Every structure is written in structure tokens, then in C-alpha cells.
Amino acid sequence: MKDNKSSNGVYWLVLGVVGALIVMLALFFSALLNNYEVLDKGKLLDYTSGFVYKIRFFDSYTVFIEPEHRLEGDVFNSFLMIGIAFISLTYAFLIAQIKRDGVRERSFFMYITLFFGMIFLAADEFFGIHESIGHNMQFLTSLPLVKRPDDFIILSYLIPVVAFLYFFRRELMSNRGTLKAMGGVVGFFLLASVSDLLTLPVEEAAELGASICLVIAILLLGSTHVQQAVRLPVSSN
Template identity: 30%
Template structure:
């Protein structure tokens, strides 16, 4: 008897769910540890030299390496780099059987995601803004780099519209990219108004990059692995 597709799909889905839950737990633990109060630091453990901090997080005390210095921007960078890698891999799978439009979509997606990863990791748009001081004269603009980031959202919208036929072949991916665009607008707005604490904006950036990654995974699976007709 041939097993049903649903039964075959359960183990991979369960494994993916477990891995996702594990990674979420690690991220939560790192976030909690990063907010812990430092009680003492120095040569606290005989085997670690002076490379130790003792911290307190809600009454729970534990040790951290002095190298423990989590930065939300780093996580966003990794996720965007992963999204670019997924797009590049999809392009290689479709190299001989994909349409020129589909190939262009994934190649440009890979380049764009990798650029955004570099931007996040090396503060590219902030540096651009610092060298475009005249943008501060635009009414309502406090920081030129906020306007530069806003232009990224305009570029993202133009990209989605240009390749809407490709995205329409996979409605879940279309929904994810639409959500990511809306979240990007939210990040731009938070950048512009600067009324919420930095961690709220950084958290939204991480979530946005995660949605982008998921969108590319879903679309790549639909077009490259399930053999949908490229648009």
C-alpha cells in the first residue's frame, strides 16, 4: 500500500517544527541573558582566566563569557544572508528549465538580499545618509539615513510589482512577501518618528527578515521543486 502524501509529510514537518522551536528557545535565552544585570566580572573561574561575567536574570544567576555580546543587527544580517542563499540556490535549480523572468527574479533577489545583509552588518545606509547631509533639509526628515532606508521600501515595492506574475503563481509566497513589505514600511516609520525604544525597531527588523526568508523558501519550493510553470 502506498503511504498517503499527508502521512509522508508529517515527519519532515514535525522535524522542522522541532528545529524552529529549538532555535526560538535559543534566541529567547540569548535575549534574556543579554538583559541580565552584571554582578561581578573578572577571574571568577579557575579555567577561564578573567574572561567571565556573573550575571543575574530575574533571580537566576549564571556565568557568561566576556565575549558574549549579542547584537540584533547580526541576527538580521544572518537571516538576510540565508534568504539570499535560498534565492541563489533556487536560481541554480531553475538554470536550465526556468523562464528568463523567473531566473531574473531569483538572481536579483539573491543580490538584493545579500546587499541588505551587508547593509545591516556594515551600516551602509547610515553611512550613505551621513554623506548626503542635504537630505536633512527635506521637510520632516530628521536623519538623512532614514530617508535612504525609505527609498529601499520604494525599491522593494517596484521589485514586487515588476515580478508580480512570478509571485502570483504561489499565493502563500505572495502573502508572505506582502506581509514583509508592510513590515518594512513599519520599520521605516519607526525609523522616521523615532518614538519607540531601539529594541522594538530591531525586533521588527528581525521578524521582517524572517518573513522574507520564509517567503523565498516557500516560493523556491513551489517553483523549483514542485515544477510549477515559471511565469
């Protein structure tokens, strides 16, 4: 009994440390992305033909960077979303492999749905899909309270999100920690929305916070579902 309690303590300690490191890393990148100035850019170095940026961070540190993409929070956030997608795919695979009676197929399909949903959101974040759609549907600005057409496109995303939450509500409520983390997702999402409307400088940080909370929620929820599946009677098939 003591060994089990000790193992659980180590387990939660490791999860806590990993979670803290993820939060610290995200905050670090968020701080970098909001405190830099591009001093020069182009073919600045004689020994390379690459496009190089000369950047000063926090008005103190000057470095040369040769990125494949512009240094933006959207890029890092899209990477987080891709990570969430493949975490979901991993849990779907594990649940499918545990051949036990009573394993709900709904859990499997929930993670598959999450995988494709997060892949789409990552692509949207990286390539600006909703902005591009909005630019070609400018008639939407004639609707009440719609100033930018892409705002209406983002609002329409709530339809599949609400449908997902309703259909998989029992699966999502199987872990209290998940509910708290999902509350963080909603809170950061609302903060990002308000920041976008009022042009406040915390929109990107809020989006990162929402993604981090979603990572935590999926890890806790997937762990619960796998544990439940393992404890069920072995299938006779």
C-alpha cells in the same frame, strides 16, 4: 494515492516543525538580546588574554562570554539575511539546472536579484552602511520631515524594492502562502519603522520577525517554482 497523501502530510509536518523551531530560536535570541546587563568586561580570566564579558541575563543568570562581536540583534538579523540570500541562490541554481521547456528565465533572475539584494542588506545591517552614508549627507535634514539623514537613505531603499515587486509580481503571486508571509514581512517592517520613530523597545524584535517571515516566503515560493519546472515537458536541447 494514500501514499502520496501520507508523504505530503509528513512533508508539511516536517516543514511545520522546522518553522516552529526557527521561530522559537529567533524569539529566544530576541529575549536574550533585550534582557541582559554587562557587569564587567576586559581581561577577566587569568588563563586567557581574550576580551571577556561578564553578563547577567534576566537578572538571574551570570555567565562569561568571549564574543567576536558585540551582542546585538543586528548581528543575528544579518545572519538571517545571509541565509535568505543563499536560499535564493540555491533556488536559482536548481531552476537553471532543470532544462525543460517553458521554464521562465524571470524566475532565475528573480532569485539572483534576491541574492545580491539580501547580501547588501546583510552588509548594511552589520556595518551600518546607510548610517555612514547619511552622516556624510547631513544636508538631507533640510528636507521636510527628515530629522536624521540616514532615515532618508532608508526611505530611498523603497525605490528598488517597489521596482522588484512590480517586475516580478507574477512570480511572487504564484503561491498563496508566500503572499501571507510577505504580508507578515510588511507588517513587521512597519512595526519596526514605528518603533524607530517612537523609540519603542520592540524594533529589533520586529526586524527579526520580518526576516523570519521572509525566510518562510522564499522557501514556499522557491518550492513552488521548482515543482512547476519539474512538471513541465523535458527540453529537446
